[in-house]
Structures are given as C-alpha cells and as structure tokens.
Amino acid sequence: MDNTLKEKIFNLLGKDTAASNLNIKLVEIDNGTAIAKMEVDERHMNGLGTVQGGVLFTLADFACAAAANSQGKIAVSLNANINFVKAVNSGTLTATATEMYLRRTVGGYNVDVRDEEGELVANFQSTSYRKDPK
Amino acid sequence: MDNTLKEKIFNLLGKDTAASNLNIKLVEIDNGTAIAKMEVDERHMNGLGTVQGGVLFTLADFACAAAANSQGKIAVSLNANINFVKAVNSGTLTATATEMYLRRTVGGYNVDVRDEEGELVANFQSTSYRKDPK
Amino acid sequence: MDNTLKEKIFNLLGKDTAASNLNIKLVEIDNGTAIAKMEVDERHMNGLGTVQGGVLFTLADFACAAAANSQGKIAVSLNANINFVKAVNSGTLTATATEMYLRRTVGGYNVDVRDEEGELVANFQSTSYRKDPK
Amino acid sequence: MDNTLKEKIFNLLGKDTAASNLNIKLVEIDNGTAIAKMEVDERHMNGLGTVQGGVLFTLADFACAAAANSQGKIAVSLNANINFVKAVNSGTLTATATEMYLRRTVGGYNVDVRDEEGELVANFQSTSYRKDPK
Numbered sequence: 267m268d269n270t271l272k273e274k275i276f277n278l279l280g281k282d283t284a285a286s287n288l289n290i291k292l293v294e295i296d297n298g299t300a301i302a303k304m305e306v307d308e309r310h311m312n313g314l315g316t317v318q319g320g321v322l323f324t325l326a327d328f329a330c331a332a333a334a335n336s337q338g339k340i341a342v343s344l345n346a347n348i349n350f351v352k353a354v355n356s357g358t359l360t361a362t363a364t365e366m367y368l369r370r371t372v373g374g375y376n377v378d379v380r381d382e383e384g385e386l387v388a389n390f391q392s393t394s395y396r397k398d399p400k
Numbered sequence: 401m402d403n404t405l406k407e408k409i410f411n412l413l414g415k416d417t418a419a420s421n422l423n424i425k426l427v428e429i430d431n432g433t434a435i436a437k438m439e440v441d442e443r444h445m446n447g448l449g450t451v452q453g454g455v456l457f458t459l460a461d462f463a464c465a466a467a468a469n470s471q472g473k474i475a476v477s478l479n480a481n482i483n484f485v486k487a488v489n490s491g492t493l494t495a496t497a498t499e500m501y502l503r504r505t506v507g508g509y510n511v512d513v514r515d516e517e518g519e520l521v522a523n524f525q526s527t528s529y530r531k532d533p534k
Numbered sequence: 535m536d537n538t539l540k541e542k543i544f545n546l547l548g549k550d551t552a553a554s555n556l557n558i559k560l561v562e563i564d565n566g567t568a569i570a571k572m573e574v575d576e577r578h579m580n581g582l583g584t585v586q587g588g589v590l591f592t593l594a595d596f597a598c599a600a601a602a603n604s605q606g607k608i609a610v611s612l613n614a615n616i617n618f619v620k621a622v623n624s625g626t627l628t629a630t631a632t633e634m635y636l637r638r639t640v641g642g643y644n645v646d647v648r649d650e651e652g653e654l655v656a657n658f659q660s661t662s663y664r665k666d667p668k
Numbered sequence: 669m670d671n672t673l674k675e676k677i678f679n680l681l682g683k684d685t686a687a688s689n690l691n692i693k694l695v696e697i698d699n700g701t702a703i704a705k706m707e708v709d710e711r712h713m714n715g716l717g718t719v720q721g722g723v724l725f726t727l728a729d730f731a732c733a734a735a736a737n738s739q740g741k742i743a744v745s746l747n748a749n750i751n752f753v754k755a756v757n758s759g760t761l762t763a764t765a766t767e768m769y770l771r772r773t774v775g776g777y778n779v780d781v782r783d784e785e786g787e788l789v790a791n792f793q794s795t796s797y798r799k800d801p802k
Contacts, residue, residue, distance in 0.1 A: 277447075309421055345659075549714075555689070576685060588687070
C-alpha cells in the first residue's frame with residue numbers, strides 16, 4: 267500500500283490513548299489487513315487475575331481499526347462481536363485483522379487474537395462505516 | 401440481595417485493574433442487575449478524539465460482570481456483541497446491566513450505555529458461563 | 535408514515551417467499567418500527583420438537599427488514615446477532631422491531647420476539663445498509 | 669467418530685422440518701465439524717430476489733447443530749452472530765462448521781457459507797449449551 271497513507275494511519279492510531287495506555291502496538295498494516303501486539307502485564311487484569319475481556323476487545327478492535335482505515339477512507343466501528351476462547355495471564359498476544367468484505371460505505375473484518383503458541387484466545391468480527399476524509 | 405455476596409462482588413470487581421485504570425466505578429448491584437459509571441477523560445480517547453470502542457466495551461462488560469456474578473456463582477463472559485450508537489467525548493456515562501435469561505450454567509445480559517441526557521451511546525449483549533465457587 | 539411507501543414495503547415483503555412459506559405476516563409498519571407475527575406450526579420445528587433457531591431468526595429479520603425499509607431507502611442486512619432465550623412449540627409469536635440509530639447509509643435495529651404471555655423468546659439486533667432506490 | 673452417534677445425529681437432524689422444507693442436507697459430520705449443503709431455489713428468496721438472510725442463517729445453524737451435537741451431548745444454540753458477505757440467487761451453497769472451543773457445558777462454533785466458486789457468502793459464529801442426554 268501507499269507509504270503516505272500507511273504513515274497517516276500509524277499517526278492516527280498513535281493518538282489512540284486508550285490503546286497506548288494498554289501498551290498495544292501496531293506492528294504491520296497493508297490493504298485490508300493489520301497486525302497488533304500486546305505484552306500482557308498487570309494493567310490488563312480482571313478480578314480473577316486473567317486478561318480482562320475489555321482489554322482483549324481493545325486489542326482486537328485496534329487491529330481492526332488499522333485494517334479498516336487502510337483502504338483510504340475514515341472508518342469507524344458500527345458494531346462488533348467477540349468470542350472469548352481461552353483465558354491468558356502472561357505472554358505476548360497477537361491480533362491479526364483481515365477483511366471479509368468491502369463495499370463503498372461499509373467493510374467487514376475478522377480478527378483472531380492468538381498467544382505465543384499460536385492458540386486462539388479470542389475471535390472478533392466487526393462492521394465499519396467508511397466516510398470520505400474531509 | 402445478600403450483603404455478604406454484594407461485598408464479595410464489590411471486592412472481586414475492585415481488583416479489576418483494567419477497569420479501575422479507566423476510572424470505571426461500580427455504583428449499584430442487585431440480583432441480575434448492576435450499574436457502573438465512568439467520567440470521560442483523556443485516557444479514553446481514540447485517534448479521532450472520541451471515546452474509544454474498547455473503552456465503551458470495557459464499561460459495558462464491567463457492569464455485565466457485576467450483574468452476572470450477583471447470582472451466587474462465578475460468571476465469566478463467553479462472548480459479547482456491541483453496537484456503537486453515538487460518539488461521545490465528555491460527560492459521565494452510565495452502564496445499566498439487566499438479565500435477559502438465567503439457566504443453571506449460563507446467563508444472558510443486556511447492557512445500555514447512556515450519556516447524561518439519557519441518550520443511548522452503546523448497546524451490548526453478552527452470554528456468561530457460570531460455575532460453582534470452589 | 536406515507537401510505538404509498540407503506541404499500542410499497544408491504545408489496546416488497548409480500549414477495550419474500552422464504553417468510554411466506556413459514557406463514558410469517560407483516561402486521562404493522564411505521565417510521566423505524568414494524569411488527570410481524572407467526573403462528574407456530576409443524577413447519578417450524580427442529581429435531582427436538584421446538585421452534586427452530588433459523589425460523590425465529592427469519593421472523594425477527596423479517597420485522598427488521600420492514601422497519602429498516604420504512605425510512606425511504608432500500609435497506610439490506612449487513613449482519614445480525616440473536617439470543618435464544620426461551621424454547622417454544624406452540625402459540626403465536628410477535629416480533630417487534632425498533633430503530634436504535636439511523637445514519638445516512640446505515641441503520642441499527644433491535645427486535646424482541648415474544649410469546650402470547652409477553653415473555654421474551656428471542657432478542658435480535660441487526661445493522662442495515664441503506665441505498666437510494668434506483 | 670462413533671457410527672452409532674453419527675447415525676443418531678443424522679436421525680435427529682432428519683427430523684428438523686424447518687431445514688428439510690428448505691432442502692438443506694447434512695453431508696458430513698465428524699468430531700466438532702460438519703458440512704451441510706443447499707441448492708438454491710425459489711423457496712429461498714426475499715423480496716429483492718436474492719437468498720433471504722433467514723435462509724442463510726438456517727443453513728449455517730443446521731451445520732452448526734450437527735457439529736455441536738457430534739461430541740456426545742445434546743447441544744442447543746444460546747446465541748449466534750451472522751455476517752452477510754455476498755448476495756446470491758442460484759447454485760449450491762456449502763456450510764462448513766468447525767469447533768472454536770469446547771468446554772463441559774458450552775461450545776463455540778464457526779460456520780462459513782460458500783458458493784460453488786468457494787467465495788464467502790456468509791460467516792456465522794454460535795455458542796451452544798451442552799447437556800447430558802437423559
């Protein structure tokens with residue numbers, strides 16, 4: 267994909283303080299795909315001592331936002347669905363976003379969150395609304 | 401509901417560092433229902449300057465966790481669905497969780513997140529898995 | 535709402551053979567809302583002798599389609615989420631669709647499916663894509 | 669998998685009149701997986717002349733039910749999420765269900781519905797509740 271656009275998305279997502287406060291990092295981005303990573307630490311825990319569902323959602327949604335914004339329009343999430351497959355409490359998690367479909371004003375994305383062994387931790391789907399940049 | 405259980409849930413959710421780092425507070429809890437609040441601040445923003453979807457999810461999921469744990473079993477989310485209805489960037493958000501159904505090992509919850517004017521910001525549904533406390 | 539549009543939607547949904555084969559009937563429609571009914575019969579059963587999930591989905595989606603098309607654009611479902619709350623095997627089911635939000639090209643709808651006692655049987659949310667009629 | 673159990677599931681799903689009225693056929697089943705097929709015909713259409721969302725849901729849910737029942741317990745859907753990716757109006761559709769996770773009383777399934785060219789038509793996820801057969 268175009269380097270100017272890539273830089274623009276890295277800048278946009280770099281201003282996402284909710285993600286940066288959780289140490290979520292954008293690693294790769296290309297047309298309709300993106301990869302984000304997060305090393306689990308004490309900020310991420312629920313009352314049971316495992317990574318909180320909202321944190322897993324934020325990681326998945328962040329990778330999704332990168333993929334959805336890679337197609338040259340501003341994309342915002344309309345809705346999302348997440349399945350919590352495996353509880354984790356350490357290691358680095360990798361969220362891989364891929365495009366399921368792309369129409370003029372909407373796009374659909376799937377995100378798999380996996381642990382270091384490649385096991386599925388959470389599975390996420392989202393619909394984005396796309397508008398032309400002003 | 402029983403005060404000992406209520407205290408136990410406040411303690412459990414008080415250990416949720418992901419929620420407390422976002423200033424999410426449990427306000428009320430009763431059998432199958434709960435209310436949580438969050439005053440929007442600069443920690444909550446996405447790259448577009450509005451409250452990030454993962455933050456709204458975390459607020460909704462937190463209220464849901466309180467409601468789901470109010471019935472005397474340990475409840476963990478299996479999955480959740482969220483609709484983002486209105487973008488917000490300030491004020492106090494209120495998440496109200498109600499029980500849609502309760503079976504022996506699963507429960508279904510709806511959460512509405514509203515702004516100070518009572519307008520719907522996000523709508524969330526989740527299925528919880530319930531196990532007996534050890 | 536406008537009577538010409540109302541008639542147009544009744545005509546459009548009257549051509550839905552999948553719904554008419556299940557005896558699903560559109561009862562009411564207004565701006566952003568619609569009601570559909572279905573009397574349970576032997577066509578609707580799964581292998582366990584209760585109304586099949588796909589039939590409940592079809593009923594909910596039909597009411598949703600009516601509500602979504604009530605706003606003067608052609609609306610098609612992008613995705614939907616359904617919770618199965620109560621198993622039923624007889625009686626008349628009523629699906630009530632309401633609009634959660636409406637933007638230029640997308641709309642969000644909630645549908646409650648209830649039995650004759652008013653108890654919740656299924657709860658459904660959907661996002662529609664809206665395009666101008668040719 | 670065990671042939672007695674396989675036969676039992678084919679029998680159970682053979683009694684699903686909602687599916688058989690749509691000409692949905694169970695083709696394969698194994699531990700945690702199943703394949704169902706449906707040749708598109710005039711029974712499946714919505715008012716716009718494409719296969720209705722409820723029909724695609726029923727096909728996906730049927731494959732899911734087979735996969736979920738393949739593990740020796742009675743499984744019923746708690747909820748499901750479907751993304752409509754591509755409109756179709758002819759040909760044979762294939763739904764392939766795979767298990768995302770399996771716990772004692774719940775299981776999670778993904779179903780891809782594809783056309784004859786292998787293109788994704790719909791993508792479905794569901795959570796099943798599992799109980800011991802009486």
